[in-house]
Amino acid sequence: MSHQSKRIILKSFPQGHPKESDFEINTIEIKEDEVKDGQVLVKLLYVSVDPYLRYRMKQVDNKAFQGYKLNEPLTSICLARVISSKHGSLKEGDNVTSWNLTWQEFSIVKGEELNKLPSNDLPLSYYLHSLGMTGFTAYFGLLSVGEPKEGETVLVSAAAGAVGMLVGQIAKLKGCKALGIAGGKEKVEFVKSLGFDDCLDYKTVDNMDEAIKKFCPNGIDVYFDNVGSETLDAVLLNINDGARLPLCGSISNYNDTKEAQGPRRTFNLISKNAKMEGFLVSKYGKDFGKAQQEITEWLKQGKIKEQIDERNGMEKIVPSFIDLFHGRNTGKVVVKIADE
Amino acid sequence: MSHQSKRIILKSFPQGHPKESDFEINTIEIKEDEVKDGQVLVKLLYVSVDPYLRYRMKQVDNKAFQGYKLNEPLTSICLARVISSKHGSLKEGDNVTSWNLTWQEFSIVKGEELNKLPSNDLPLSYYLHSLGMTGFTAYFGLLSVGEPKEGETVLVSAAAGAVGMLVGQIAKLKGCKALGIAGGKEKVEFVKSLGFDDCLDYKTVDNMDEAIKKFCPNGIDVYFDNVGSETLDAVLLNINDGARLPLCGSISNYNDTKEAQGPRRTFNLISKNAKMEGFLVSKYGKDFGKAQQEITEWLKQGKIKEQIDERNGMEKIVPSFIDLFHGRNTGKVVVKIADE
Incomplete structure (x- = not known):
């Protein structure tokens, strides 16, 4: 049996903001009988688009971000279903995620690169958000890097975005004052509805x-x-003594064509005994299980609210990715490729 | 008895690099019979000039740096001798330091603001360098903020300066590779003579x-x-994964008349799980005694080399301070005011 399979190819390294013309959709045939020992055939269900992927589209040597190659298909964190398996611990019907799955309707992949999802009553797409990399980023970035203490003020930018919306909610669970920054009235209302103490509309x-x-x-x-x-x-200019600034991303700079300005007031880190600390969530890999368990509990108990901004179809992956850089999303953007 | 006492006054907030005309020397009379209970009369022996004093000469609200006032005498960390005392735990002949003593030959001060020095065979001026604030800055900035591990590479800028020259030596004591950056052949040779593994001459x-x-x-x-x-x-651009960057000072910016550029490559903190952490040495105040004890041992055992760049006389305080911003010093600049 074979599967006609649409996929998305990088045609050119974007200059400035990515454009649809930097990408192309074509179709290949995936043959089920080409699955080798240790491999599985998967059907793509959901694709996660994330700002950091823009970094992988830069024509520079940056090992930390596994740069994409021209004329090859793109990858990201995705959720898929096993169609057939020659891997010992995976079977037909299993739901799996991978940190690096091709934007292609059907793929043959090594079973060892897939994480089998637990089955519970939560929607599958949550595993691309609060129960996946995005959730872990908020969780470890806030708790392990930011080390918030009860009663402290936690401020998060892009608070209506996938990471930010979770950071503020976790801050509240830890007894902090949670403040957000977002763009536009609708997003500000959304952030407040999550339980943030307040949200600043930077557009005003x-x-x-x-x-x-x-x-x-x-x-x-x-x-x-x-x-x-x-x-x-x-x-x-407004940090307290001993402040901690987890650096998670810098979306305002991802499409820069010349070197970014960078923060100028770093002298205040000295006068305030404060730190700026960057992190990649992969650093906390060994504790993902623990985080997933805790966040699952919070979701089930209604202590964390989810917001999936779901789009539909292979043709929507690229436009949805581009939307991230124009603030045209609320919560986590996930593109649904096939019905569960 | 009274003492004619020269002192140094701030006449104008420097614009850009400080100039001698921003300061003035005048003379006042200090009367010994004006010493009240709890006070002592001290004679100034040594004045420490440090780059951070430039911050106290800015006409801005910056509590962390206790801004100077116009037409008032300047202060810094100084070493003095008690001439007469109405304070229970200080007596004539005691050597004392203060973090904020006036640039004035004789002063009446509260005894509680003075630290009595231990007596040992080490030169008194060391208490304005390796055994004082400068030494503690190098010690805690490197060990508590930088947390160097054996075999790691430690790089320090202004390596021929008062703090830098100690940072590299302490790094060597901890089994690290110590690299320095300094300006000019003479300084580079000095840095190497301290035991640094190598030193880069930025002027080339x-x-x-x-x-x-x-x-x-x-x-x-x-x-x-x-x-x-x-x-x-x-x-x-060249940090390793998990790098630590203690921010101690930013001498290239102290005389800026417009806002500094600031570091532009902070995104690398993210991709390298690295941190920039500012600190004021006062944060570690409770452990100064322990540090002083350890550094005293290192000095006595010849494990740390000292370098005092000694100048002479009240008239040399301001020029010596100005020299710091032109790199016209090697090691710690101390101005001797009176014979021990």
């Missing part, structure tokens, strides 16, 4: 330095940075 | 990014930053 702000000062009258103990740039700089 | 460098890459072929695990700016940025 003329002077970010003054806006942050007013928005955080008691200063900032933990700033979870998803955007970099002017926001990070304004925060540096 | 065209492209700092490439120079640091070549100078640190195994990458950088700890970068102790005294200068900020292009050097910090070049380092960020």
Whole structure:
């Protein structure tokens, strides 16, 4: 048996913002009888698009981000179902995720590269968000890097985004004051609906330095940075002594064509005994299981609210990815490829 | 009895590099019979001039640095001798230091603000360097913030300066590879003579990014930053996974008249799971005694070499301070005011 399988190819390294013309969809045939020992045939169910993938589209040597190659199919964290298996611990019907699965309707992959999902009552797509890499990023970035203490002020940028929306909710669970920054009235309302104490609409702000000062009258103990740039700089003027700034991402700079400005007020790290600490979630790999278990409990008990911004079809992967850089998403963007 | 006492006044907030005309020397009379209960009369022996004092000369609200006021005398860390005492635990002849003593030949001060020095065979001026604030800055900045492990590469900028020269020596004592950056042949030779594994002369460098890459072929695990700016940025391109960057100072920016550029490559903190952590040495106040004891042992055993760049006389305080921003010093600058 064979499967006609659409896939998405990188045609050119984007210059500045990625454009649809940087990508191409074509079709290949995947033959079931080509599955070798140790391999499985999977059908793609959900694709995760994430800002950091933009880094993999840069024509630079950056091992940390496994750069994509021209004219080859793209990959990301995906959720799939096993169609047939020649791997001992996987069988037909198993749901699996992989951190690096091809954007292709059917694929033959090594079984050892797949994580079999537990079965529970939670929607599968959660495993691409709160129960997957995004959730772990929020969890370890806040708890292990940010080390928030009860009563402290935690500020997070891109608070309506996939990571930010979880950071603020976890901060609340830990007894902190959770403040968010987001763009536009709708997102601000969404962030507040999650239980954040307040949310600043940066689109209404003329002077970010003054806006942050007013928005955080008691200063900032933990700033979870998803955007970099002017926001990070304004925060540096308003940190409390001993502040911790987990650096998770810098979405305002991913499409820069020249070197970014970077934060200018790093001297305040000295005068405030504060630190900026970058992290890749993979650093915490050995504790993912524990985090997944805890977040599962929080979801089941209604302590964490989910928000999946679901799109449909292979043709929507690229536009959905592009949307991330224009703020055209609320919560986690997941593209559904096939029915469960 | 009264003492004619020269003192140094701040006449104007320096714009850019400080100039001699920003300061003035005048003379006042200090009367011994004005010493009240709890106070002592001290004679100034040595004045420490340090780059961070430039921050106290800025016309801004910066509590962390106790800004100077116009037309008032300046202060810094100084070493003095008690001439007469109405304080229970201090007596005539005691040598004392204070973190904030006036640049004035004779002063009446509260005894509680003075630290009585232990008596040993080491020169008194060491208490303004390796056995004082500068030494503690190197000690805690490297060991508590940088957390160097045996075999790691420790790089320090301004390596011929008061802090840098100690950082590299302590790194060697901890089994690290110690690399320095300094300006000019003479300083480079001095740094090497201290036992650093190597020292880069930045004055011979065209492209700092490439120079640091070549100078640190195994990458950088700890970068102790005294200068900020292009050097910090070049380092960020060459850090190893998990690198620690203690931020101690940013001398290249202290005289800026517009906002500094700041490091641009902070995204590398993310991709390398690395941190930049600022600190004020006062944070470690409770452990100063322990540090002083350990450094005293190192000095006595010849494990740490001292280098005091001694100048002479009240008239030399301001020029010596200005020299710091032009690299016209090797080791710790101390101005001797009176014979011991």
